[in-house]
Amino acid sequence: METTGDSHAEATIRLGQTDVRCRPLGLGTWSWGDRLVWGYGRDYDEGEVQGAFQASHAAGVTLFDTAEMYGNGQSERLLGRFIREAPGPPGPGTHDSREGGLEGTAVSAGTPLVATKFFPFPWRLRGADLIKALRGSLKRLGLERVDLYQIHWPMPLLTVEARVDALAGAVAAGLTRAVGVSNYNAADLRRAHYALARRGIPLASNQVHYSLAYRRPERDGVLQACRDLGVTLIAYSPLGMGVLTGKYGPDRPLSGMRGRRFGKQRLTELRPLLQALPQIGAAHGGASPSQVALNWLLCKETVPIPGAKNARQAQQNAGALGWRLTAEEVATLDRLSA
Numbered sequence: 001m002e003t004t005g006d007s008h009a010e011a012t013i014r015l016g017q018t019d020v021r022c023r024p025l026g027l028g029t030w031s032w033g034d035r036l037v038w039g040y041g042r043d044y045d046e047g048e049v050q051g052a053f054q055a056s057h058a059a060g061v062t063l064f065d066t067a068e069m070y071g072n073g074q075s076e077r078l079l080g081r082f083i084r085e086a087p088g089p090p091g092p093g094t095h096d097s098r099e100g101g102l103e104g105t106a107v108s109a110g111t112p113l114v115a116t117k118f119f120p121f122p123w124r125l126r127g128a129d130l131i132k133a134l135r136g137s138l139k140r141l142g143l144e145r146v147d148l149y150q151i152h153w154p155m156p157l158l159t160v161e162a163r164v165d166a167l168a169g170a171v172a173a174g175l176t177r178a179v180g181v182s183n184y185n186a187a188d189l190r191r192a193h194y195a196l197a198r199r200g201i202p203l204a205s206n207q208v209h210y211s212l213a214y215r216r217p218e219r220d221g222v223l224q225a226c227r228d229l230g231v232t233l234i235a236y237s238p239l240g241m242g243v244l245t246g247k248y249g250p251d252r253p254l255s256g257m258r259g260r261r262f263g264k265q266r267l268t269e270l271r272p273l274l275q276a277l278p279q280i281g282a283a284h285g286g287a288s289p290s291q292v293a294l295n296w297l298l299c300k301e302t303v304p305i306p307g308a309k310n311a312r313q314a315q316q317n318a319g320a321l322g323w324r325l326t327a328e329e330v331a332t333l334d335r336l337s338a
């Protein structure tokens with residue numbers, strides 16, 4: 001089953017209170033160029049990840065998440081090239097027409113939007129360090145600006161206010177349309193939001209680990225803080241690094257770092273949930289376990305960014321758009337993953 005809903009029929013949403021609009025499911029590109037965790041260059045190659053980009057783009061997925069850290073810059077290089085090589089609708093609004101002011105920039109519904117991230121190494125303490133890192137990302141991407149620039153992790157050596165001050169500088173320099181954070185707890189998220197608001201800049205998003213296999217944002221107040229503040233929760237590892245795709249289980253364990261995070265005991269605990277995913281999918285035209293798991297995140301009004309290594313995975317994941325689980329199905333999944 002490669003598609004379920006009509007992904008093109010899914011309305012776009014705003015990232016936080018910004019004017020950046022995207023479909024509420026993106027594509028994560030950590031595995032593009034990463035050999036250590038994901039096996040890039042060994043189990044899959046550049047041609048396959050270009051296929052993932054093309055399938056997502058063709059299915060109407062607009063948000064592409066990368067980071068300077070992914071594959072040591074390789075993910076950004078690949079994403080930038082794939083965007084340049086992608087067929088775009090003619091005229092204003094294609095990815096070739098990003099020039100112009102930040103206000104009212106023409107961006108058509110299908111334009112790929114790029115989100116990347118600053119890594120707060122302990123020696124990067126000045127605002128100028130963030131701008132320099134962002135310019136490095138832009139060079140690798142081949143873009144004049146990105147759509148979302150995020151702080152990858154909080155870093156205790158600097159106050160939240162000092163860090164988001166640097167983000168505001170990136171907006172003022174015209175290098176990003178919007179700014180976000182990642183892995184911020186509820187208290188720091190609120191501080192970041194208010195510090196930016198004082199400068200008239202909305203905090204677009206907080207990107208955190210959230211899935212049916214990891215529901216901590218519901219317990220630690222992060223999901224509620226995002227709702228209170230109008231900040232979009234971008235859900236990373238939304239398929240539990242592959243666990244929720246139906247491929248893995250106690251008898252078919254993951255290997256490497258993924259195997260350490262989701263060991264045999266955890267997979268055994270998850271068994272009732274993993275069995276329910278295809279059953280619930282059957283009521284939606286045979287939706288795959290991945291599509292059901294991603295749809296659950298859409299029902300929580302978050303933006304999942306599943307990773308995909310090839311066209312088949314990307315196309316299937318995009319099929320989570322254009323339909324919704326019923327309230328009863330969401331409640332069943334809540335119970336089974338509690």
Ligand SMILES: NC(=O)c1ccc[n+]([C@@H]2O[C@H](COP(=O)([O-])OP(=O)(O)OC[C@H]3O[C@@H](n4cnc5c(N)ncnc54)[C@H](OP(=O)(O)O)[C@@H]3O)[C@@H](O)[C@H]2O)c1
Nearest residue numbers: 028029030065236237238239240241242245306307313316
């Ligand atoms: N901000 C942060 O700190 C942070 C941290 C982690 C991730 N992220 C972001 O979130 C994105 C997604 O997270 P993730 O890559 O960790 O995990 P994920 O999206 O939960 O899982 C992705 C993996 O699942 C498998 N898969 C995906 N779709 C599939 C399908 N339809 N059928 C079968 N298998 C499928 C693939 O691996 P196999 O084929 O090998 O099983 C794929 O690489 C990342 O790419 C990155 O952009 C951000």
